[in-house]
Amino acid sequence: NSRRDSFYLEYQPIIDKEGNIHAFEALARIYDKILGRISPMEFIDIAEKRHLIVELGRIILDEACSFIKQLQDKGWYNVSVSVNISAIQVLRDDFLTDLKFAINKNQIPSENLILEITESVYAKNLEVINNQLSKAQLLGIRSAIDDFGTGYSSLSREREIAADMIKIDKFFLDQLLLKDEKDLITSDIINLAHKLGQKAVAEGIEHLSQLEYLKKNNCDYYQGYFFSKPVVASKAIELLDSNDFKYY
Numbered sequence: 001n002s003r004r005d006s007f008y009l010e011y012q013p014i015i016d017k018e019g020n021i022h023a024f025e026a027l028a029r030i031y032d033k034i035l036g037r038i039s040p041m042e043f044i045d046i047a048e049k050r051h052l053i054v055e056l057g058r059i060i061l062d063e064a065c066s067f068i069k070q071l072q073d074k075g076w077y078n079v080s081v082s083v084n085i086s087a088i089q090v091l092r093d094d095f096l097t098d099l100k101f102a103i104n105k106n107q108i109p110s111e112n113l114i115l116e117i118t119e120s121v122y123a124k125n126l127e128v129i130n131n132q133l134s135k136a137q138l139l140g141i142r143s144a145i146d147d148f149g150t151g152y153s154s155l156s157r158e159r160e161i162a163a164d165m166i167k168i169d170k171f172f173l174d175q176l177l178l179k180d181e182k183d184l185i186t187s188d189i190i191n192l193a194h195k196l197g198q199k200a201v202a203e204g205i206e207h208l209s210q211l212e213y214l215k216k217n218n219c220d221y222y223q224g225y226f227f228s229k230p231v232v233a234s235k236a237i238e239l240l241d242s243n244d245f246k247y248y
């Protein structure tokens, strides 16, 4: 608590086919005076091991919902925020209560909240997670399978997952720069998502050539440094106001 000031969220835009910002992914940050910037990969992992992730997860969820409220107040009614959720959080009995609490406290439409859960977590706990996410869906909350393609879940089970979108891992975006188009399976992942009635989101887009491939293959949403790095809330709102992505 004493160091709460060094903890904050950054937001990275997720762009739709028309070049509008569809959503922001909330990414946790710690800046320490002595240690400098600490990666979320590092501190989320520590928070999980020290059993602090439930409390931290609630703080993150509240902060993200309060950003949705800010967006609503500024008239950005259709811009969603997507929040990364740890396995420990989603597997708890009180997860739905936490979601409802954050939504009610910040007085936001639940349709503007997206939950991101990494594929390896789905693969290990399919039934419990499906159950939780189905309940969240009844409230209007959407969900996404993060880092898709790296969790080694079998395809036969993939179709059982109750997610609204898949986020294609950066690995498959990097492949676009290395391989011949005929040897790529990135487009097959997009097709798989569509066959299952899900939207496909590509993350880690850094180059125009990657974007061109994705557009050609009908990918629904785009995220990466090519558009914008994660930025603080005030800068994220500036991005909405400037609407710079229309002409990429």
Ligand code: C2E
Pocket (backbone or CB within 6 Å): 012, 026, 027, 028, 039, 040, 041, 044, 060, 084, 085, 086, 116, 146, 147, 203, 204, 205, 206, 223, 224, 225, 226, 230
């Ligand atoms: P993730 O959810 O897959 O997030 C995407 C990561 O890719 C972010 O790193 C983002 O900054 C980075 N990224 C986005 N576009 C590009 C790009 O074009 N090029 C490159 N090289 N990287 C890009 P970040 O912020 O360091 O987060 C790393 C991971 O930490 C996240 O992966 C997520 O698993 C975890 N994480 C971050 N925030 C939270 C949180 O609030 N809660 C939980 N449970 N996990 C979090």
Ligand code: MG
Pocket (backbone or CB within 6 Å): 025, 084, 116, 146
């Ligand atoms: Mg994510």
Ligand code: MG
Pocket (backbone or CB within 6 Å): 146, 147, 167, 169, 203
């Ligand atoms: Mg990811």
